[in-house]
Amino acid sequence: MHNIFKVFAFELKSILSKKSIIITTAIISIVLLIATTIPTILQMFDNGEENPQPTDKISLMGSGIVIANEAITLAELEIFFRDITIYDSESEVRKALNDEKIVQAYIITSPTAFTTIVVNRDLYSNASFPIRNALTQLQIRRNLIELDLDPIAVSQAYNVNISVNEIVIGKDASDSFLIAYVLMFAVYMLVIMYGAMVSTSVAREKDNRTMELLITSTKPDALIIGKVLANGLAGVLQFGFVMIIGVIGIFVNRVNYPGELLSMVLGGLRFDSLLVFLIFTFFGYLLYLFIYASLGSLVSKMEDVSSSVAPITLLFIAAYVIASLGLQMPEIMLVKIGSYVPFTAILAMPVRYFLTAVSWLELAVSLTLMTLTAWLFARISIDIYRLGSLNYGNKMSFVKALKLIREDKRK
Amino acid sequence: MKLEIKNIHKSFSGKQILHDVSFTVTTGKAMGFLGRNGAGKTTTIRALMDVFKADAGHFVLDGKPFDPRKFNIGYLPEERGMYAKEKILNQLVYFAELRGIKKAAAKASGEYWLKRFELDYAKNHKLETLSKGNQQKVQIAQALIGDPDILIFDEPFSGLDPVNSQVLKDVIREKIAEGKLVIFSSHQMTYVEEFCDEITLIEKGRIILSGNLDEIKNELGKSKIRLKSLNFDNGELKEKLMHMAQGLDISQDKHSLIIHLPENNNLSNFLRQCLSAGIDIELISPYQPSLTDIFIWKVGEEHA
Numbered sequence: 001m002h003n004i005f006k007v008f009a010f011e012l013k014s015i016l017s018k019k020s021i022i023i024t025t026a027i028i029s030i031v032l033l034i035a036t037t038i039p040t041i042l043q044m045f046d047n048g049e050e051n052p053q054p055t056d057k058i059s060l061m062g063s064g065i066v067i068a069n070e071a072i073t074l075a076e077l078e079i080f081f082r083d084i085t086i087y088d089s090e091s092e093v094r095k096a097l098n099d100e101k102i103v104q105a106y107i108i109t110s111p112t113a114f115t116t117i118v119v120n121r122d123l124y125s126n127a128s129f130p131i132r133n134a135l136t137q138l139q140i141r142r143n144l145i146e147l148d149l150d151p152i153a154v155s156q157a158y159n160v161n162i163s164v165n166e167i168v169i170g171k172d173a174s175d176s177f178l179i180a181y182v183l184m185f186a187v188y189m190l191v192i193m194y195g196a197m198v199s200t201s202v203a204r205e206k207d208n209r210t211m212e213l214l215i216t217s218t219k220p221d222a223l224i225i226g227k228v229l230a231n232g233l234a235g236v237l238q239f240g241f242v243m244i245i246g247v248i249g250i251f252v253n254r255v256n257y258p259g260e261l262l263s264m265v266l267g268g269l270r271f272d273s274l275l276v277f278l279i280f281t282f283f284g285y286l287l288y289l290f291i292y293a294s295l296g297s298l299v300s301k302m303e304d305v306s307s308s309v310a311p312i313t314l315l316f317i318a319a320y321v322i323a324s325l326g327l328q329m330p331e332i333m334l335v336k337i338g339s340y341v342p343f344t345a346i347l348a349m350p351v352r353y354f355l356t357a358v359s360w361l362e363l364a365v366s367l368t369l370m371t372l373t374a375w376l377f378a379r380i381s382i383d384i385y386r387l388g389s390l391n392y393g394n395k396m397s398f399v400k401a402l403k404l405i406r407e408d409k410r411k
Numbered sequence: 412m413k414l415e416i417k418n419i420h421k422s423f424s425g426k427q428i429l430h431d432v433s434f435t436v437t438t439g440k441a442m443g444f445l446g447r448n449g450a451g452k453t454t455t456i457r458a459l460m461d462v463f464k465a466d467a468g469h470f471v472l473d474g475k476p477f478d479p480r481k482f483n484i485g486y487l488p489e490e491r492g493m494y495a496k497e498k499i500l501n502q503l504v505y506f507a508e509l510r511g512i513k514k515a516a517a518k519a520s521g522e523y524w525l526k527r528f529e530l531d532y533a534k535n536h537k538l539e540t541l542s543k544g545n546q547q548k549v550q551i552a553q554a555l556i557g558d559p560d561i562l563i564f565d566e567p568f569s570g571l572d573p574v575n576s577q578v579l580k581d582v583i584r585e586k587i588a589e590g591k592l593v594i595f596s597s598h599q600m601t602y603v604e605e606f607c608d609e610i611t612l613i614e615k616g617r618i619i620l621s622g623n624l625d626e627i628k629n630e631l632g633k634s635k636i637r638l639k640s641l642n643f644d645n646g647e648l649k650e651k652l653m654h655m656a657q658g659l660d661i662s663q664d665k666h667s668l669i670i671h672l673p674e675n676n677n678l679s680n681f682l683r684q685c686l687s688a689g690i691d692i693e694l695i696s697p698y699q700p701s702l703t704d705i706f707i708w709k710v711g712e713e714h715a
Contacts, residue, residue: 003509010505014497209492213553216460216486217509390462404424 003218007226008233015197015234025238029245036249039256057082058130064093064102071108072138080134093117106131112139173330173355175267180354181327184347186239187281188320191288191346194235195316196309198227198289199296202385203305206297206392215389224297224385228289235285268354276363277350280370284346287374288316294381297388298396308395315343323347330356340366342373380405412438412473412560412592419468421458427616428454432468434611434621441583441593443607443624445706451616452596453489456563460484483510485559489566489596491550495539500525502538503553512557524552528578543570551579561592568602580605600702610702612709620709628699631708635698636678639667641691648690655688656681669698 015021061083067074068090077084085102087093093105097119104127108114112135116128144151202224205211214223254262295308322344326335330352338348339362349366352358383405388396414436421429429451436442446452458465461479470477494502500521507517525531528548530541538546547570554562564583568576583606587593597603603610610627612620620627640648645668649661652670660671672681678697685692700708 006505006508014494208495209488209490210494212488212491213486213493213506214509215462216457216484216488217506222509390457407424 003222004226004229007218007222008230011201011227011230012234015230016237021234021238025241028242032242032246033249036246037253039258039261040253043256059083060085060130062103064096064105066090066093066105066107068107068109071110071113072135076138077134080137081130108135111135111142170357171355172267175263176273176354177268177327178264179268180351183277183354184320184323184327184351186243187285187347187350188316190235190239191285191316192313194231195288195292195313196305198231199292199305199309200302201227201231202293202296203299203302203308206300206389207302211389220386220389221382223389224290224293224382228286228293231293232285232289273350273354276353279367280346280349283367283370283374284342287342287346287370287377288312290374290378290381294384294388294401295398297385298391298398298401300392300395304395311398319344319347323351326351327355340369342370345370412590414477414561414592415469415471416455416459417469417471419455419458419470420466421454421463422466429458429465429616432613432616432618434618436592436594436609438590438592439587440608441587441595441606443603443610443702444594444596444613445603445610445702446596446613447710450613452565452613454616455613456486456488456565456594460486460563480511482561483512483557483559484561484563485554485556486563487551487554487565487567489569493538493546493550493553496537498535499530499538499541499549500534503549503556506553507556510557517556520556520558521552524555525549527582528552528575544572544575547571548575548578551582555582555586559591561594562586563594563596565596566598567595568597568599600706604702612706614710619712620705624702627705631705632697632699634672634674635700636670636672636681637667637694637696637698638670638685638692639694641693643690651688651690652685655684667694 057078058081060081064085064087065077066087066089074084074086087096087105090107093102093107094117096102097105097117100119103119105117106114107117108131114128114131114135116131118125118127121127141151144154205214250257250265257265291312292309295312296305299305299308319338322335322338325332326338326348329335335348335352338344339352339358340349345366349358349363353363380402384398384401387401387404387408416432416434416436419429419432420427432451432455434442444452444455457463459470459477459479470479472482493506497505500518503521503525504514504517507521508514512520522531522534525534528551530545530548530552533541533545538549541549551567554564567579567583571579580602583593583595587606593606595603595606604624608624609622610620610624611618638648638652639645643651645663648668649663652659652661652668656676658673658675660673662669662671670681672678678695682692682695685695
C-alpha cells in the first residue's frame, strides 16, 4: 500500500513537471481565455463605430447576373438585392467564374426560370435560394395583379403574428447541447492523451530496462496502480485547470454574451447532470487507463506501443462516434445500448442524461455494469502487467497474455 | 550470514527453466555466479528476490525461510536502466524508498555515493546529461544506497573505464570485508577470479559446478603440468613428447604446452624422460586452469 503512494507521488510529480504539459496547458488556457473574451472585444469595436443602417436587402457580392430575354428588370431585382453585377451574356459570366472574379452566376431566362452556375457545391449549399425566392415573390405579385387583387393587402393578410410560449418540464436539449458537447470532447481528449501517456510510460520503462530495477524493488501491482492513478489525476488536473480558466473567462465577460448563448452555456449546468458525468467519467477513465497501461507492458520496444494500443483506441473512438450521434438523437437505439456498454457508456450515458430523460433504474443498471467492468478489467490489467513486466521479446497480444495468466492461475 | 538456495525449480509456460538449483552463499566471501546467456542466472536471482515464486524449493537464511522484503538487497541487473529525464538524486531516493529505505536516509546515502563516485556535482541534473560511463556509476550507486546486507552485481564493470573500474573494485572489496553477502556475475572471468572465493556455474538451468575456486582449480589441474622448452618450439616439443611417452594428453595455450600425465607416470619420472630426450627445460610447473578454461570445459561437457 505504501509503495502505491510512493509510485503515485513520483509519477505525478514527474508528469506535472514535464515542459510539454506545462506549455500545452498554458497555450490552451490562453487560447480559451481569448476565445471567451471575444464578445467583449467585439463589443468594444462596435461601440466605436456608427451603427450601419439595417437593410432587408441581400447582398449579391461575389455573384454575377445575366438577364436573358428581358425576363426581369434591374429595378425588380433591386427590390430584393444590393451589390448587383450584371453581365451581358452567359459566356461573359462563365469567363468571370473561371477567372474567379465571382463564385456563382445566375442566368435568368424567364420570370419563372433561371440557371445557377457555381464553381463548387458543398453539402449545405443554397446558392439558388435567394434568386428563387425573389422570382417567386415577383411572380406571386404578377399573379395577384392578374386576379385583380391588391398585392399589398394580400401581403398584410399573410402577416400574422402568433405568440408562442414553450414550457419544458423535462430537459431542454437546446440548453444542454453545448455543455454536453464540450464535456464529451474534453473526456475524449483526456482518455486519448493520458491513455497514450500511461502506455508509453510503461513501454519506455521496459525499453530502457528501468523495469528491471522496478520489479526487483516493489510488487508490479504497486507500479501499475500508482502509475494509473498518477496519470489519471494529472489529466484531471490539467483539464480541470483549463476548464476553470474557461469558466472564469465566461464569468468575467458574461455581460457581453448574447442571451441565447449564455442560456446555452449555463442552461445545462445542473447538479444531477454534472454528477452523472463525473461518476461515469471517473470509472470509465480508470477502466481505459488500466487497459492502456497493461497493453503498454506487453511490448518491449517503444515503436510497438501504437500497434498494441490500437484496438482499445478504436473502441474508444467508436464510443465517441456513438456519443456524437447521441448529441443529435439521444433516443435512438444505438445510443441507448451504448449507454449500457461500459466501454461506450463513459460518453454515451452522460450525453443521454444531459439531453433527455433517463430513469434512475437505467442509470443504476448502467453504473453497476460500469463499476463491475472497471473493477474486473483493473484486476485483469494488473495480472497482465505482472506478466508483461517480466517478458521481453516480441509484442504479446492481449489474448495470449490472458491465456498465459489463466494457465498460471491453474498451476 | 549464510544464504542457502535449495532445490529450486521453476518453469514458464510448461518449459522448465530451473532444475533443482542449489548452492550456498556466505558473508565475507563473494560468490561468482556464472553461466552462459540464457542459462538461468537472472531467473534464479529473480526467484531469490521474490519477483516470482519458485515452483518448488526454498531460500533459507541462517536456517530460517528467507523473506527478501525484510532485507535491503542492492541489485544491479545486467540489463539496466534508469529514468533518463529525472534528476539523479531524486530517482536514487525513489528506488531506495521503494525498497523500504526511509527518505532521509536514502537521500544522505545517495549523496554519499554520488560524492564517492565524483558525481555530486550532477545530483540535480537529469541522468541523460551524463556520459554512459557516469550513468553506469549512478546505476551502481542505486544498488549501494542504504548499506544493503545483500549485494547482487550482474556485469557491474560493463561500460566502466579503467579508472572507474578501479573505484568499483575498491567498493566491492570494501563490501566483502564488511561482511556483506555478495553475489557477483560477470563474463569477464578476470574480475570474477579477482573477487570471488566461491563459484557456482549454471548451465541450462542446472548447477554443474559449485564450490571453492582454489579447490576447484587444484582438482581440475591435478596431474597436469606446464612445459616449455628452450631448444624446441611448442609444435616440435609436442611431437617429441608424443614419441617419448605413450598416453600423453597434450594441449597448449599461449604460454606453454599443458600435459596431462597418465596415472602410471609422475612429475619426477616425466622430468627424467624429458632430460633424457634432450629437451632443455625453460618452464615446468603444476598447471592451474583459469576460470575461463573451467567454464569452457564444464559447459562443453554439458553439451557433449
